[in-house]
Amino acid sequence: MTSTDLLIIGSGPVGSAFARLIGEQRPGTSITMIELGPQVSTPAGTNVRNLPPEERDAAREASQGPSGGVRGDSARSLQVEGTVISPGGTYIASPGHQAGMPAAALSACVGGMGVHWTCATPRPNDDERIDVIPSGELDAALEEAERLMHVTTLPENPYGSAIKSLLREHFSGVLPEDRMPDGLPMSAIPQPDGSIRWGGADTILGDTPVTLRAETIARRLILDGARVVGAEVEHIPTGEREVVEAKAVVVAANALQTPQLLWASGIRPDPLGRYFTEHVLVYSVVALSDEVVQRAGIDTPVKELVKDPTASTFGIPYTAGVHPYRTQVMHMADAPFPVDESAVGVGAARYVAMGNGVRKFPRVEDRVVFSDAETDRWGMPQLSIEYEVTDRELAEVDAAMADLRAVAQSIGSFVPGGEPRLMPAGTSLHYKGTVRMGDDGGAASVVDTRSRVWGFENLFLGGNGLIPTATVTNPTLTSVALAVRAVPALREQLDG
Ligand SMILES: Cc1cc2nc3c(=O)[nH]c(=O)nc-3n(C[C@H](O)[C@H](O)[C@H](O)COP(=O)(O)OP(=O)(O)OC[C@H]3O[C@@H](n4cnc5c(N)ncnc54)[C@H](O)[C@@H]3O)c2cc1C
Structure with missing residues (x-):
């Protein structure tokens, strides 16, 4: 003892x-x-x-539990139809x-x-x-x-500033001044050499x-x-x-x-x-337009500009009654799945992955239940999830998709396969x-x-x-x- x-x-x-x-x-x-x-x-x-x-x-x-389970995929990607994977470091x-x-x-x-x-x-x-x-x-x-x-807001690169200014124009007069698109607060410690300790x-x-x-x-x-x-x-x-x-x-x-x-x-x-x-999640991928490059006033490939695969991250906050979603806009040099670049004409600013988190309203019926008879991979009471996304959430999902379409138009266009889609329940990890x-x-x-x-x-x-x-x-x-x-x-x- x-x-x-x-x-x-x-x-x-x-x-x-x-x-x-x-x-x-x-x-x-x-x-x-x-x-x-x-x-x-x-x-x-x-x-x-x-x-x-x-x-x-x-x-x-090594974070995915004993082998034999459904494994995470180290490159987080859009789900292939019919299968559900979890991101690297996690297990279903x-x-x-x-x-x-x-x-x-x-x-x-x-x-x-x-x-x-x-x-x-x-x-x-x-x-x-x-x-x-x-x-x-x-x-x-x-x-x-x-x-x-x-918690800090990370320094902006010129492409990030251009994306932010276009997003702000899009939401001008719609969102209150203190809820405008902005650099997302991050748990991160910027280092003297320009790298980041996450x-x-x-x-x-x-x-x-x-x-x-x-x-x-x-x-x-x-x-x-x-x-x-x-x-x-x-x-x-x-x-x-x-x-x-x-x-x-x-x-x-x-x-x-x-x-x-x-x-x-x-x-x-x-x-x-x-x-x-959880957060019901709607996800999309956008190739950034030439306007972003022009506004940034540079044409350096984004990969040469920043050390991290995510060049910058912006948030469009939840505002009750006006913008009942939280939009996360992640600027990246590489799309999260292979894209035929000849078909999208992506320029130096490259891509954003953009998602809207949608509310799930608490209901007594949505629950995790445990078994006295069966055990899980850890030898603990087997857990089962009973959960349903209802019409109430689906109505907000439709609006969240329309919101993403409008936002995307202000900065570029969806890549093939990157149009807004409702992700499988549980994708938020929240x-x-x-x-x-x-x-x-x-x-x-x-x-x-x-x-x-x-x-x-x-x-x-x-x-x-x-x-x-x-x-x-x-x-x-x-x-x-x-x-x-x-x-x-x-x-x-x-x-x-
Ligand atoms: C890819 C990814 C991206 C994410 N991005 C964000 C983000 O940007 N912002 C955000 O807010 N959140 C994000 N999250 C979620 C965030 O990581 C979690 O909210 C956070 O880690 C929760 O912290 P926690 O300490 O409560 O639980 P956890 O981090 O889950 O830690 C709980 C620990 O308890 C251990 N444990 C469980 N049962 C037992 C037991 N019986 N005995 C001993 N140990 C046990 C587990 O093994 C686990 O290590 C993300 C998660 C992932 C995977």
């Missing part, structure tokens, strides 16, 4: 944020972090984009048990999905915000999350002292009335089991495996796994709601407004699963902000 002050289950950005905050605010706290996946990047949890190119594919492969979550959400995928590695993510960290707007948290408190928590995640669990954790146990799975939480006293963990390669005792426990094991661990531990409130949402936050005592929520599981004193949850609202904004910044708000209550438990 091992004893620790704080046990954190899951080593992604959110688990790392909890560790960092406790390390800063309560020095001397012993923190043990359990992660079922292996360490695939150095420093532990660093974004694969910080690795030399020749090491990236191996790191992605529960093959054969997720018909309603075929693209739902997870990462299993130190740093979690934060090793593979794009680093977009915008704030939620309007009714996306979590209204059970006072507005000023939410803003303060988001600001602190931005500090932890090194954000991940490592940049959040900093030099916080943590005992990290990779390839170790939490099998169940050990409960004593209204308290959790620790967890039974297993080192996967050796099968050795052990109890880790703790004064307080945080489960930050993503929106599918957090409720799974609660279920496995006998914590089964009715809302567990329900109100499952899964929410399954352990949602509320102030209703647990009637339709799993945690209170300090992320504490209803009915427990010292059991806290973290991650996108807590987000209760219909959102289109990338969720990780919000989830880190929720961790920020949980920490005072967590500290009380560590002090007690």
Whole structure:
């Protein structure tokens, strides 16, 4: 048996944020972090984009769980008709048990999905915000999350500036001034040589002292009335089991495996796994017009201009009632799938991949359920997804496609095969709601407004699963902000 002050289950950005905050605010706290996946990047949890190119594919492969499952594809591409793949570094979550959400995928590695993510960290707007948290408190928590995640807006290259100015002209008079297309806030640290250190669990954790146990799975939480006293963990390669005792426990094991661990531990409130949402995704690829090149005033091929395959990223924010989507515009030298360039006449500015995230409204029927009889590849209760995109969302999808068509016309034209299309459910990789936050005592929520599981004193949850609202904004910044708000209550438990 091992004893620790704080046990954190899951080593992604959110688990790392909890560790960092406790390390800063309560020095001397012993923190043990359990992660079922292996360490695939150095420093532990660093974004694969910080690795030399020749090491990236191996790191992605190693994050995809035991072999034999449905694997990710290191070159993220549009899905070939009839098959669903997940991007490199992820694995299809529960093959054969997720018909309603075929693209739902997870990462299993130190740093979690934060090793593979794009680093977009915008704030939620309007009714996306979590209204059970006072507005000023939410803003303060988001600001602190931005500090932890090194959120910045990256410098613009001339093509990026030209794209942005054309987008702004398109939305002039439609969107309010503070919601105009702009450089997307990113979790990134620009380096003196012009390269970028992309954000991940490592940049959040900093030099916080943590005992990290990779390839170790939490099998169940050990409960004593209204308290959790620790967890039974297993080192996967050796099968050795052990109890880790703790004064307080945080489960930050993503929106599918957090409720799974609660279920496995006998914590089964009715809302567990329900109100499952994501961002319904409409995706397109545009060859940029000569006007972009003329406006940029240069003709240097974009590949020579910037070091990263994504030259710049712009966002068009969610604005309730006016622009109920979040548009992500990624400027790239190469299209995400092979394009017959003779047919599109693409110039030096090259391509953008452009998507609209569309709201999925929470419904009690959309849920992840767990089996007492079958187990998954990790030996945990088999999870199945019951989920449906309804007419309510499809109406917004139609409008989002029309929006993308109009936006595309202002900067270029779709490449063949790049016209707006509805991606398979799960493609967003932003899964929410399954352990949602509320102030209703647990009637339709799993945690209170300090992320504490209803009915427990010292059991806290973290991650996108807590987000209760219909959102289109990338969720990780919000989830880190929720961790920020949980920490005072967590500290009380560590002090007690
Ligand atoms: C390709 C890609 C691009 C993305 N782009 C963006 C973006 O631009 N912006 C954005 O906001 N989000 C993005 N995301 C999503 C983002 O990465 C997640 O929101 C974020 O990583 C969530 O952090 P987390 O710590 O809650 O969970 P995760 O990062 O999923 O980490 C949870 C960890 O818990 C571990 N775990 C699960 N169960 C157990 C158990 N029983 N015992 C021990 N360990 C366990 C898992 O192995 C995992 O490593 C992207 C994701 C991907 C894959």
